[in-house]
Amino acid sequence: QQQVKQSPQSLIVQKGGIPIINCAYENTAFDYFPWYQQFPGKGPALLIAIRPDVSEKKEGRFTISFNKSAKQFSLHIMDSQPGDSATYFCAQGVAGGSYIPTFGRGTSLIVHP
Amino acid sequence: KAGVTQTPRYLIKTRGQQVTLSCSPISGHRSVSWYQQTPGQGLQFLFEYFSETQRNKGNFPGRFSGRQFSNSRSEMNVSTLELGDSALYLCASSPRRAETQYFGPGTRLLVL
Numbered sequence: 001q002q003q004v005k006q007s008p009q010s011l012i013v014q015k016g017g018i019p020i021i022n023c024a025y026e027n028t029a030f031d032y033f034p035w036y037q038q039f040p041g042k043g044p045a046l047l048i049a050i051r052p053d054v055s056e057k058k059e060g061r062f063t064i065s066f067n068k069s070a071k072q073f074s075l076h077i078m079d080s081q082p083g084d085s086a087t088y089f090c091a092q093g094v095a096g097g098s099y100i101p102t103f104g105r106g107t108s109l110i111v112h113p
Numbered sequence: 114k115a116g117v118t119q120t121p122r123y124l125i126k127t128r129g130q131q132v133t134l135s136c137s138p139i140s141g142h143r144s145v146s147w148y149q150q151t152p153g154q155g156l157q158f159l160f161e162y163f164s165e166t167q168r169n170k171g172n173f174p175g176r177f178s179g180r181q182f183s184n185s186r187s188e189m190n191v192s193t194l195e196l197g198d199s200a201l202y203l204c205a206s207s208p209r210r211a212e213t214q215y216f217g218p219g220t221r222l223l224v225l
Binding site for chain 1 (some may be wrong): 133203
């Protein structure tokens with residue numbers, strides 16, 4: 001399975017800061033790039049997803065930036081809160097009937113009050 | 114709507130045994146996918162079932178198998194358990210398009 005490289009592995013910010021998590025993909029055939037949030041003891045929850053035909057997508061305080069030429073996409077969390085402390089995963093795949101996602105290794109985010 | 118439920122939540126087995134995990138998807142969802150999550154390998158796709166048929170399969174040995182019933186409930190089975198099978202097994206359901214997934218809380222399997 002082709003890798004999606006996620007960085008950083010961990011991130012600590014103060015409340016109100018804007019943590020940024022980056023992912024790089026290899027295969028341009030992928031057309032669906034979601035981000036998931038996972039709290040301890042819970043399954044991942046889909047936060048936001050983007051397709052390569054747009055460069056940015058916002059949902060609430062979460063924004064994905066997509067750079068097709070660099071094959072990179074990033075998650076920005078605006079006005080971060082202690083409740084955002086969780087592990088975040090990026091993923092990649094081909095949308096539709098052949099969706100076999102591969103995931104980044106995750107970023108552990110801590111937001112201090 | 115109730116979320117995805119998985120049973121059991123925790124399980125301890127010994128090497129060589131087999132195990133069956135169960136997943137009940139969100140009502141109306143027809144696609145069920147299974148994942149293995151470990152600290153070493155991260156989150157990895159096992160397989161996906163749609164309308165009782167395996168639609169996609171990840172890169173796991175044949176010891177890992179699954180099935181889906183007519184009510185969309187799914188089970189996965191791991192035979193001849195190995196220590197490395199210790200993991201959190203996650204199930205996710207989708208209404209139709211597999212990429213819009215809702216995950217369950219997982220079953221934590223410990224193999225001794």
